[in-house]
Amino acid sequence: MEKQENIWDIFYLFIVAFTIDFRVKFYYYKNMKQYNMYSLEEKTEKTILIIDNDAVNRAILRKTFSDLYTIREEPSGYLGIAEMLNNQQLFSAVLLDVEIPGMSGIEILRHMKQIGLVDSLPVFLITAEQQEHVVKEAYDLGVMDIIEKPVIPYLVRRRVQSVVELFETRKFLHEMVETQKVELMNQSNQILLLNQGMIEALATAIQFRDAESGGHVNRIFEITRFILENTDFGKDLSQTDINNIALASIMHDVGKIAIPDAVLTKPGKLTPEEFEIMKTHTTKGVGLLENIPQLQNNEFYEYACDIAWHHHERWDGKGYPEGLKGDEITPWSQVVALADVYDALSCKRVYKSAFSRKKVIEMIWAGQCGAFNPRLIDCFFSVEGEISKMYRNLEQEEESTAV
Numbered sequence: 001m002e003k004q005e006n007i008w009d010i011f012y013l014f015i016v017a018f019t020i021d022f023r024v025k026f027y028y029y030k031n032m033k034q035y036n037m038y039s040l041e042e043k044t045e046k047t048i049l050i051i052d053n054d055a056v057n058r059a060i061l062r063k064t065f066s067d068l069y070t071i072r073e074e075p076s077g078y079l080g081i082a083e084m085l086n087n088q089q090l091f092s093a094v095l096l097d098v099e100i101p102g103m104s105g106i107e108i109l110r111h112m113k114q115i116g117l118v119d120s121l122p123v124f125l126i127t128a129e130q131q132e133h134v135v136k137e138a139y140d141l142g143v144m145d146i147i148e149k150p151v152i153p154y155l156v157r158r159r160v161q162s163v164v165e166l167f168e169t170r171k172f173l174h175e176m177v178e179t180q181k182v183e184l185m186n187q188s189n190q191i192l193l194l195n196q197g198m199i200e201a202l203a204t205a206i207q208f209r210d211a212e213s214g215g216h217v218n219r220i221f222e223i224t225r226f227i228l229e230n231t232d233f234g235k236d237l238s239q240t241d242i243n244n245i246a247l248a249s250i251m252h253d254v255g256k257i258a259i260p261d262a263v264l265t266k267p268g269k270l271t272p273e274e275f276e277i278m279k280t281h282t283t284k285g286v287g288l289l290e291n292i293p294q295l296q297n298n299e300f301y302e303y304a305c306d307i308a309w310h311h312h313e314r315w316d317g318k319g320y321p322e323g324l325k326g327d328e329i330t331p332w333s334q335v336v337a338l339a340d341v342y343d344a345l346s347c348k349r350v351y352k353s354a355f356s357r358k359k360v361i362e363m364i365w366a367g368q369c370g371a372f373n374p375r376l377i378d379c380f381f382s383v384e385g386e387i388s389k390m391y392r393n394l395e396q397e398e399e400s401t402a403v
């Protein structure tokens with residue numbers, strides 16, 4: 001009998017415990033729905049910083065926002081600023097009391113403005129009385145809103161929440177634009193590389209036909225760019241111009257595609273008739289470039305046409321095809337012409353062996369390959385020492401091939 005009573009006692013205790021547990025849970029969920037705008041599952045990871053020396057005020061604000069944000073609190077302006085500087089990306093908003101001993105709310109704002117924090121972080125000023133000059137200065141310094149005490153939780157939550165959302169959206173859009181900018185830059189760099197690859201492939205095909213020493217067009221590219229980047233001759237050109245000119249220089253002899261093999265690869269000196277045919281590689285080069293519509297959208301196209309056309313013109317008017325004189329020849333065609341001559345003299349060709357560096361310098365100074373702009377000659381020889389270094393490996397390669 002006693003045993004049966006014990007069983008009923010245990011059963012009774014179980015029922016009571018279950019009921020209490022159920023009532024606690026019910027009360028908890030009921031209250032959460034009634035008092036909170038957001039359920040616990042909707043709480044974000046956003047953090048707000050409260051700067052206020054008054055512990056009671058901080059507690060009121062903490063209670064108002066703790067279901068929406070992670071809260072950090074600082075009792076002074078100095079600590080608040082240190083906290084913002086140490087965790088610049090962490091905070092979604094700052095709630096700043098005006099009346100703080102030591103550094104006041106307005107002084108904190110001035111300091112935040114100086115270091116650029118108000119542009120990236122919404123600041124709310126909390127004040128008991130709205131003095132006009134304080135309000136004006138606060139707005140001038142970039143404060144987002146001014147909240148009056150006593151704080152009305154529902155209102156202050158809505159005001160802070162909408163500004164935070166606005167900042168988040170603005171930040172998201174800014175990041176999206178930045179990401180798209182980077183993607184576009186990458187795409188345009190890829191197109192540039194593709195273009196350069198196609199141009200180099202075409203120029204290399206011409207080289208093979210011309211039986212020129214390997215890498216001629218690459219060296220013209222490097223020499224042209226080096227002179228324009230490192231001497232006064234390129235001082236009026238932007239880096240983009242220089243890059244385009246260097247790229248265009250690769251195409252200088254593109255017209256040789258249209259020259260018959262008997263003339264192009266003849267080992268000896270050309271007859272006057274053959275030389276006349278050879279000279280047409282300049283005009284034929286322009287004709288060829290004009291027939292590639294895809295090239296015409298490239299920034300280097302105008303340079304490429306001009307260089308293909310005029311890289312055999314000479315300063316004294318004795319060049320071809322037009323016999324242009326002095327500054328009638330564009331600076332870029334002048335540079336490529338000199339680079340072309342320097343490389344042709346420095347390397348072995350079907351019709352000649354490579355000349356020594358000393359001999360090449362003498363021949364250019366003496367105008368044996370035609371006259372060049374004296375200013376260009378000065379600029380070129382101010383960097384020729386550096387340029388000559390790219391021929392060291394070439395000499396070694398040629399020696400090993402000869403062995």
Ligand SMILES: [Fe+2]
Nearest residue numbers: 252253281311
């Ligand atoms: Fe040429």
Ligand SMILES: [Fe+2]
Nearest residue numbers: 216252253340
């Ligand atoms: Fe050439």
